[in-house]
Ligand SMILES: Nc1ncnc2c1ncn2[C@@H]1O[C@H](COP(=O)(O)OP(=O)(O)O)[C@@H](O)[C@H]1O
């Protein structure tokens with residue numbers, strides 16, 4: 224929906240959210256008012272080619288913003304699903320993707336998880352089987368275990384590129400003979416990093432942000448890769464720059480400006496993950512306030528004065544400015560509901576739910592075996608039987624089960640010394656369900672309400688605005704310095 228273009232006075236800011244089931248864009252003005260918001264599903268069959276789907280939907284989404292509004296966009300920022308990883312040829316990140324993307328919830332094998340545990344500090348979030356580090360180790364390991372199938376060599380041959388590949392070095396996950404490289408080392412990018420690179424086309428050795436790089440092993444406290452990671456033979460594959468969310472990275476390329484109608488001086492800013500973007504959108508500022516993202520997955524973020532990290536429970540701390548957002552992400556959530564009910568069916572059944580009469584079905588709703596948080600168990604089995612004959616009772620059992628997981632997550636954080644929970648704001652598709660809010664409030668024992676701005680793309684747009692303001696301030700300071708001298 225687009226407000227009349229005359230409302231779109233002054234610089235505008237575009238936030239793009241690439242979630243699990245679809246992508247959304249929000250354009251806001253300097254005051255944070257939404258000028259236009261659009262969304263697009265990835266379409267049937269997207270899972271067969273995530274990279275092609277994301278690439279297509281990115282330009283379709285930008286193209287569906289009103290041209291007049293598009294022409295006023297001063298900065299763009301992305302949020303993507305956390306630990307969704309791509310391995311690219313840095314010479315051609317748009318088309319030179321060297322292996323199928325590994326999604327946020329794909330747990331890597333036990334050997335790789337053991338290799339991550341052997342190199343990282345105990346209980347570090349990068350040791351989780353779904354971490355970006357484990358995904359990188361899987362790709363790195365393939366060079367040793369199956370050279371013929373090594374993606375980057377096959378890809379290079381198919382495109383007549385000189386073969387990129389690791390420089391001669393001993394692999395930490397196997398004995399690697401010398402493999403002289405005739406091209407640049409492949410580059411690991413997160414989904415949000417890669418989408419941003421499609422717009423600025425100036426990827427170099429990669430730029431990521433504090434939040435996306437956390438599960439790779441980046442330390443947002445020291446704002447650097449820790450020594451245990453920097454000294455690994457695969458360190459050359461890591462994004463070279465990791466900056467605060469919202470930091471200006473580069474301008475859109477001339478070709479992309481011509482293709483999209485974005486201004487040639489439009490800034491592409493560093494992004495974040497989808498649950499952090501939802502947190503930014505919600506405008507939470509006090510310790511004890513929390514945001515639960517009820518999207519395809521259940522992600523919990525509590526603003527805490529204490530930093531907590533324990534992979535045994537899937538708990539980690541993101542940094543935003545100078546505060547810590549402690550929490551994690553469960554595999555439960557809306558993706559389970561969608562297995563049984565369309566959004567329309569949810570709307571029809573919800574009035575029949577009775578929060579005052581719990582079903583006591585005791586479900587642990589999961590879309591498939593495996594859980595990340597507040598239980599970190601890649602083999603945890605779903606529990607969603609027996610299924611009552613009445614769909615309203617079955618739905619209530621599922622909603623109660625997800626609410627139980629949310630409550631257990633906040634209890635775990637409290638047990639570990641996080642700031643006491645005071646209030647929960649809800650983002651994502653599930654925020655629209657008043658009966659679910661009632662069920663959750665009963666479980667949590669604190670006020671629960673829908674965030675006024677619950678869309679992650681709004682949070683990404685706020686980060687774009689922050690980056691543009693940062694660039695303007697730096698320009699003003701530079702011109703003042705010139706005058707002073
Ligand atoms: N009325 C509702 N009650 C509960 N859940 C809902 C409702 N409407 C949509 N959902 C859930 O919201 C999810 C989509 O939310 P969204 O924030 O778009 O997810 P994502 O960005 O992770 O793809 C779906 O899985 C759907 O089951």
Ligand SMILES: O=C(CO)[C@H](O)[C@H](O)COP(=O)(O)O
Nearest residue numbers: 304305496498499520522552
């Ligand atoms: O589950 C997800 C898919 O939507 C989230 O992207 C992700 O796992 C949340 O991670 P983070 O806490 O790093 O934002």
